[in-house]
Amino acid sequence: MKIDSSKDGYKVKQDDEELLPQGNPIIVLFVLLLCMSLLFFLTSSIAESAESPLPVKGAETGQKVVAKWKPPVAPKVTMPELVSDELAKEFADKWGIELISLRLTAAGYMIDFRFRVLDVEKSKPFFDHRIKPHLVVERSNAKLPIPMAAKVGGFRTTNRGQNIKPNKTYYMVFGNPDAHVKSGQKVTMVIGGFKAKHLKVQ
Secondary structure (H helix, E strand, O other): OOEEOOHHHEEEOOOOOOOEEOOOHHHHHHHHHHHHHHHHHHHHHHHHHHHOOOEOOOOOOOOOOEOOOOOOOOOOOOOOOOOOHHHHHHHHHHHOEEEEEEEEEHHHOEEEEEEEEOOOOOOHHHHOOOOOOEEEEOOOOOEEEOOEEOOOEEOEOOOOOOOOOOOOEEEEEEEOHHHOOOOOOEEEEEEOOEEEEEEEOO
């Protein structure tokens, strides 16, 4: 048997049962649903704003224009010409090559020479393993040959396999002991009968 009491708004149950607050369960359920709806609306709005792309500045009103991301374009690096146009034409006509670059490498202890083959027959002296190319440092008259490794030989391309192709770039690597040649200094390149003076090392 239950005994009702209006004191402090509680229902008193017999046999010392717990005190329960009075209230309308429909109102409690409505408040709970309202809170859940508000939480769902906030989370969906945050997710939509994070996924939506940024509009392009200056787009016409009413039109949704999406700005597509593009990777930055790397600046084009151009190497300075090693020789004048007149000498370049002479080397191309006589030796069948185009000088591309002469620059320090390996922390300054080597000098990398790159050239492009224009005529395979005329350029054969550049690939003859019997010819020993070297650089002459103009300020000191020191000679810098191509290093020789025990197993791989000289640091250069040879034509032993008849693999030289036109319009292809090849290399030679000259030694630079004690970083003797610095960037900006001039050298003379000697490859058999070929000689190119006043080449600036980059």
